[in-house]
Amino acid sequence: MKVKTPAEIKAVDLQVDKITCQGCVNFIEKTISDIDGVTTVHANLAESSVNVHYEPGRIDLNSIRRRLDDINYNVRTSRASIQIEGMHCASCVSKIENEVSRLEGVVNIRVNLADQTARVEYIQQIIDPGTILKKIESLGYRASQQEDEIEKEDLKKDYHSRLLRNFKIALPFTALIFFFSHLGMFGVKPLGDRATFIILFFLALPVQFYCGRRFYVGFWKSLKNFTASMDTLVAVGTSAAFLYSVIATFYPSLLASVDQNVAVYYDTAAIIITLILFGRLLESRAKNATSAEIEKLIKLEGRTALVERDGKERQVDRADVEQGDIVVIKPGSKLPVDGVVLEGFSSVDESMLTGEPLPREIKPGDRVYAGSINKSGRFRFEAQAVGSDTVLSKIVESVKQIISSRAPIQRLADKVAAVFVPVVMSIAALAFALWMILPGETNLTFALMIFIAVLIIACPCALGLATPTAIMVGSSRGAREGILIKSAEILERVQKINMVVFDKTGTLSEGRPHVDEFRNLGNFDPRKLLSIATALEKASEHPLSEAVIVYASEKGVEELEVRDFEAVPGRGLRGRIDGSQVHLGNLAFMKDEGVSLNNGNEQSGGLRSNGKTVLLLAVDFSLEGIIHVSDLIKPEAEAVVEELKQSGRSVWLLSGDNKSAAESVASQLGIENVLAEVLPHEKSDHIKSLKAAGNKVAMVGDGVNDAPALAEADIGIALGSGTDVALAFSDITLIGGNLHGVTKALKLSETTLKTIKQNLVWAFGYNVVAIPLAAGLFYPLAGILLSPVVASAAMAFSSIFVISNSLRLRKLRL
Secondary structure (H helix, E strand, O other): OOOOOHHHOEEEEEEEOOOOOHHHHHHHHHHHHOOOOEEEEEEEOOOOEEEEEEOOOOOOHHHHHHHHHHOOOOEOOEEEEEEEEOOOOHHHHHHHHHHHHOOOOEEEEEEEOOOOEEEEEEOOOOOOHHHHHHHHHHOOOEEEEOOOHHHHHHHHHHHHHHHHHHHHHHHHHHHHHHHHHOHHHHOOOOOOHHHHHHHHHHHHHHHHHHHOHHHHHHHHHHHHOOOOOHHHHHHHHHHHHHHHHHHHHHOHHHOOOOOOOOOOOHHHHHHHHHHHHHHHHHHHHHHHHHHHHHHHHHOOOOOEEEEEEOOEEEEEEHHHOOOOOEEEEOOOOEOOOEEEEEEOOEEEEOHHHHOOOOOEEEOOOOEEOOOOEEOOOOEEEEEEEOHHHOHHHHHHHHHHHHHHOOOHHHHHHHHHHHHHHHHHHHHHHHHHHHHHHOOOOOOHHHHHHHHHHHHHHOOHHHHHHHHHHHHHHHHHHHHHOOEEEOOHHHHHHHOOOOEEEEEHHHHHEOOOOEEEEEEEOOOOOHHHHHHHHHHHHHOOOOHHHHHHHHHHHHHOOOOOOOEEEEEEOOOEEEEEEOOEEEEEEOHHHHHHHOOEOOOHHHHHHHHHOOOOEEEEEEEOOEEEEEEEEEOOEOOOHHHHHHHHHHOOOEEEEEOOOOHHHHHHHHHHHOOOEEEOOOOHHHHHHHHHHHHHOOOOEEEEEOOHHHHHHHHHOOEEEEEOOOOHHHHHOOOEEEOOOOOHHHHHHHHHHHHHHHHHHHHHHHHHHHHHHHHHHHOOOOHHHHOOOOOHHHHHHHHHHHHHHHHHHHHHHHHOOO
16 A cells, blocks of 8 residues: 655645534534545634645645535635736636636636736635735736725726837837838838838837837747737737748848748838737726726725814824714715714715715714715714725625626637637638648738738637626616626526516615504503503514504603513514513404404404504403504605516515505505515515516515515515615615616616627627638638738727727616
């Protein structure tokens, strides 16, 4: 038996979640030790870590990590945002992702061509960001860890300024090269071929090797890694023209046997480089415009804050504000963090969060958010969410998350991009060989121009930019309207939605129910009855509880203690007060509990027919009181329902309220399909049934009891005014809770996906048509031939078209 040497076995310590007992330790050690290639495992309860020894030749670290994740002991990972300079096409994206993902310790990497960034998830104990940066730089790119958006903006400006400098140098030299190449056109007597060629050679040198240096650097680093990119195509294409011209200048006899009319093509190489630099300059400017929306969001947060410390007001940096600090806001100031108003009245502009143009009036007790602008009065508030925990920071992070995600529609483009450059080079070489051997008037020069044109006209850039630019602009546009879409995949699911299901309370209604009337049916003291109802509601978390409590506080009733309290979901509350058994809930609950209803059945039925929610109150199983509760319907609800119906989607109402109340709301809004008296745990079952009938369902809700239904729906849309649980289970979040956000989100998703499809059709269509055209396929049939100069202009335009088409989303009317 062969004994493994230490060099053949690697050891690693992995920090994991949820090691809480010795049972966890035993389970982890048994499960991981069963993996083929793992030699020893030791789980540490105190440090919540797992030490693993394994044989790299038989098992890799990612397989061990995935196994830990599978058994719900997730390996803790870190994330880094990296700014990358020098990416120009989908091949660059594919190359970086493939090479970096092979590094041990890298869990996931997503590269965004449009934003020139990479988001990397890695295991900190195995690899550090510096190693990842070095790997990216070894592939021919400049990389730096992105600490903040200001640094990112500076890097973009630096890249743009270097491009501009190279272009400004290349342009006059190229103009002179063109002048000396075509002296006859300008009425100047030719100097003679030899003299002209030498002048052109010296004029072409700075363009080829200084301004075009970036292409050679990228080509060389790709070559060392056995990969290819857009730089490879440009470097090979222009070098072919330049080297042929050098031979024609200094060693023309070498070409005499294969080409009767020896000429030089310095102008071709120089014009190609200059045009591509110009194209990248325009592309850089357009890319900066696509990310401008995110930068606008980031700049919304106030940079400084006026806080009270040691009895004095002090100006501090936003990053130095801590939870619990008292922040003072003056008129016209931006709020630096989230919090709750302690003192003062004002109006704040929250349009950047909600899309609502009208300022919101605030008073003590109201929540305020970072990025809002104080319009009038001075007020003080307590900081509750700071730094990355503010709503605005979460919006920015959400936008970045969707930008780094991949839409399924992009998969074909990714597959093509991975092999694009090698395939194009093969086509160019094949076209060159065929035109060299075909009989006719063709010669080396003709075949060379074909070869260069194929290399230059091919554009993997458009393939790489088609999806991310549209997603970036679309998601940023949505964020301005308070619409947060969690991933690119959701965009494709939205277009299939044919049914929208609304929760009632807090979604279609304001979610602020109030007591219309309290009716005493028996001989009990009304104030005593109201005290009993209030005691039960104070122990509950139901949305109707606050309405009863507020009503009781206005009446000034006494406080009672409830014992043996129990809440029955979707039914009601029960407990014991002053020795009596008490119940508060709906009619079905009273029947189930055996309460004597007397004439309460008739009275509650009449009220329900008016769309009101009825709470029945029983003492010792005798009905003693009725509480009538109503909730105002949101003013925009009817228009939203009508717009959804006009778009061809069916609209449903799903409510736990009684049937009469739910149907009353539905009739007011024009909703024909109602599912009422649905218990919280049944909501997801109803969504499942609607899906089973062949529908693609979007669920709109805001409460904890909506979370399972939001998760079950094809698209879950949560109102930002709702609970954190609902937001966690949703696919789309609407900050602020305005229902117009539903139709806006659907329209934005559909338009963004449509733009992606347009971009991909252009990107694929362009290359499918352009490459055969450049290869001379149509020359024998129609005499059509494409020069390399025209090819370079077409290639630059291809990328600019895709970016410009995506930028149209900025002006989309929602």
